[in-house]
Amino acid sequence: MKKNLYFASDFHLGSPNHAESRIREDRIVRWLTSIEASCSELFLMGDIFDFWFEYRTVVPKGYIRLLGKLAAMSDSGTKIYFFKGNHDMWVDDYFTKEMGIQIVSDELVIHRGGKSFYLHHGDGLGPGDANYRILRKIFRNPVCRWLFSVLPPKIGLGIATGWSGHSRIANTTTEEVFLGEDKEWLAVYSREVLEKQHYDYFIYGHRHLPMIVDLGSNSKYYNIGEWFGFNSYAVFDGEELRLEYFERPDKQA
Template sequence: MRAYFLSDLHLGAPYFKDNKAAERRVVSFLDSIKDKADAIFLLGDILDYWYEYRYVVPRGFVRFFGKLAELSDRGIRIVWFIGNHDIWIFDYLPTELGIEVVDGYKVEEIDGHKFFMTHGDGVGKLKFSFKVIRGLFRSKICQKLFSGIHPRWTVPFAYRWSDHSRNESPLPSREDADRMMANIGSFSRQYLHDHPDIDYFLYGHLHLLERFTIEVEDGKGEKWVKAENNNGENKEKAEVIVLGEWLSKFSYAVWDGDSLEIKRYLE
């Protein structure tokens, strides 16, 4: 099977000079894979801001949604992981686009290989301030209250928030990047220790494009070669892939039935 993985498109973000162009690029990418893809995994922060009300949804993204609908109607499986920007997908997008929404992580077996996937903002040690905000954003009560405020107030507020929280630079500082990479690495090693059958860990969120190998360890630095893969061989390693973003890298991973490759979509 052929599967595509991408994250952090941040469509609609205030720091795009030309939002229509950003949307067009994604649409043209999706169009270019429509005859090849069996599945597309969107690993979060696909939209920079989205809030579904019960009877009303925000404007925009028409071409993007249309293309997703077309691919989904063709029988391509589309899985959308909730990020820290597109938290508030409820039942409209899944129903309308036929997509599967995942909040948290998912382990998926593809051609006999195990893929662990998540956006990545909830992984490992989190800064206290980030944890508080994450809790508020995800609280059902806060969502109910927020839904009661007219979108005339909430949408401009959300855009200002996004602008401020990104500090006009969509890329993390060196220090933040190092901290987040260390987080992802130690979380993956720990998870691999408890679930040695995982072959690939895929993350978004960091806006970095990284790929590295981790070994199964017992937490004390000892190698731990207990797991067997489908061929009955001992398996000692897994790969971690951080998917980059679509602000300047336009990066994605593709599984071709046999191996995983990182590519960039440059028109």
């Protein structure tokens, strides 16, 4: 019976190279196959691709195994949501037309099983992300997007590939560390939101470190990590939200 909600983010497919990305893509497809029978709704919460840009008739090549699996899941009745991340913000309508996937540009609030969820990729929120907030406005500006679109795909996607090779996930040499509940900027942001509106769960990606932070007021912040090392995700079974790991026997939720 399909009743579970699954949340995952930061696959960064395409990085750091084709060979390593393919290994990760195969693992993600195995995970999707393992949850397919129980998955009612799938929330892909940003940075699924290390870069994505849709020209009118051209999309980045590759990722056929992931796209095929998502198409099959959508066709079988699974509702899929795709959040724009800071690496794949230039998603347009290709996934919607081809697979019926709903595109989410910013936050999404949902209510399931008597619980309220505040969902966002996490980029540009809270203290400590000021520089990116400026870049986010620039890159999401329609003029900026149009200027990139007039480049021939060979040139535009070539530039993007080089840029992707210098991304944080492709060049990280140290593990992410927990900064403390008072310094984790998405926890700080969530507490600010709670002052105006209560949510049972705040779920983000972007941070690349799976964690659960008790925010008080019967609310929790979940970061669902990444798929370079943690292979982490969250699942809500109608009663409980859990942080879990795929093919990582050394990690416990």
